Amino acid sequence: MSFKEKLTSALGAALAITLLCLSSLQAETSSTQILLQASIGASAILIFAVPHGPLSQPWPVFGGHILSACIGVTCYQHIEEPTFAAAAAVGLSTFVMCLGRCLHPPGGATALTAVIGGTEIHNLGYQYVFTPILTNVLVLLSTALVIHYLFQTHSYPARRLEANNKSLNNRNDTAEENVAKRHLNNYQPIPPSTLTEQDYMAALESMGSYMDVSIEDLKTIVSLATKHAEKVSQGSALAAMETPSYLVSTREI
Structure with a gap:
């Protein structure tokens, strides 16, 4: 803040x-x-x-x-x-x-x-x-x-914050569009586990307002969300493996 x-x-x-x-x-x-x-x-x-x-x-x-x-x-x-x-x-x-x-x-x-x-x-x-x-x-x-x-830095109600963030992201994307295109093919997603405390601090500061959450809370949330996503992904993969590879069809004779 x-x-x-x-x-x-x-x-x-x-x-x-x-x-x-x-x-x-x-x-x-x-x-x-x-x-x-x-x-x-x-x-x-x-x-x-x-x-x-x-x-x-x-x-x-x-x-x-x-x-x-x-x-x-x-x-x-x-x-x-x-x-x-x-x-x-x-x-x-x-x-x-x-x-x-x-x-x-x-x-x-x-x-x-x-x-x-x-x-x-x-x-x-x-x-x-x-x-x-x-x-x-x-x-x-x-x-x-x-x-x-x-004071536009204080977005209220909260939905105005979402709109402002979306507008800001659009402006940033336009300004850096050429750079992004050059690096798009080489881009690799950053695993959440590699995020540092400085990354979390930068994210909180970019919100432009006091956020009642600690770095440890954020790490826990990200970790739990990642585990949940992995669990869902594994469940979908297992379900796909158990699905028969053939289709049974009937017709009236």
């Missing part, structure tokens, strides 16, 4: 929280009610520092917070024991987020806040889902989309 990426991530998160604070102050119904949730701060870090991560995409952010808020309020209202209510809120929100393919860790904090957030949060009831949670989420996602659009 380059210094520019780090700086952009920090400024983006700071700007998003600033806008959230301003919008929350404008929407306050009383002088003591604070309509900015701490769990949104964690979401801001994920969205701006790890924009390519599956947990940072718009649907996990939106669905994770909204579903968790609903579950948290329900648990508080129907489970009298605070300990059990808190445990149920986090556990059920995790389960539902997994089912909904919108796993977003800060959502657990949103659910927990609905249970232990105090009188002001409890008095909101299901209004907590809409204000502050929905309001916070919409402002955060809108800010993220605008900032990531302005």
Whole structure:
């Protein structure tokens, strides 16, 4: 992750929280009610520092917070024991987020806040889902989309990263087309086992964003993928050997 990426991530998160604070102050119904949730701060870090991560995409952010808020309020209202209510809120929100393919860790904090957030949060009831949670989420996602659009190195949502990579590859292929043609006949695929730590580091740096994966994890993934491919290839070869070399045909007489 380059210094520019780090700086952009920090400024983006700071700007998003600033806008959230301003919008929350404008929407306050009383002088003591604070309509900015701490769990949104964690979401801001994920969205701006790890924009390519599956947990940072718009649907996990939106669905994770909204579903968790609903579950948290329900648990508080129907489970009298605070300990059990808190445990149920986090556990059920995790389960539902997994089912909904919108796993977003800060959502657990949103659910927990609905249970232990105090009188002001409890008095909101299901209004907590809409204000502050929905309001916070919409402002955060809108800010993220605008900032990531302005800074093209931060591709968000993730599908934009795939499109950018494809476009970059096409440009590189065009620029090096003549060189590639000259060496095409002599090219030999490089076995994954020969990749060095520098190769993996270069690959991570070329992503242009923080990737929550270690070199050892990458090596393990490549090794397992290679073994799986070999297993499938061997299985196909064995199946071909067991297939009769003749065809049996029948016809009506």
